[in-house]
Amino acid sequence: DADVTQTPRNRITKTGKRIMLECSQTKGHDRMYWYRQDPGLGLRLIYYSFDVKDINKGEISDGYSVSRQAQAKFSLSLESAIPNQTALYFCATSDPGPAQETQYFGPGTRLLVL
């Protein structure tokens, strides 16, 4: 969905490096989410934010941090990357209004930690 963009689309890094994944949206939604997808495990929630001043941990937040710089921007950081953080990362947005929490996903960032 072009309304939710993620950069980079692919990234290779080394163990111990700090990296940042960025997400931007033009949908005007207040709520934003970061997920990781692993084969056979589905999507697991890392962090979510209901507005610029609201940040919440998801089910697998250890080793990750986030920053909500503006309504439209939500960044995910790996402070010291490790190989088991190799995964496909998705950003999503939603609107708590009449759309009843339908989430809209970005194209994903494929991360490989060596």
Place this chain on the structure above:
Amino acid sequence: AQSVAQPEDQVNVAEGNPLTVKCTYSVSGNPYLFWYVQYPNRGLQFLLKYITGDNLVKGSYGFEAEFNKSQTSFHLKKPSALVSDSALYFCAVRDRGSTLGRLYFGRGTQLTVWP
């Protein structure tokens, strides 16, 4: 606690045959239910949702799903499968009474439609 089960990792059907992708859920209250599809190298795309009303929900690309409260199921169906339907399908649930708004996803079912 909320959870979603997709009992089949993989579903294979011939083009033109009906398809079903199964989903059962567990929530503490009443659910909002969703189906998403993921094509290769793409993000998840919304297919359909059940919020209230008619238990049979129609969505994109000819898909439909039936909410069955007694069986806590929300199976995805299509009367006639296409090769282009081949993708990874995710069921998701949200507790209607929750203020958190987060979705819980199943592990996904890989649908393969062969010519």
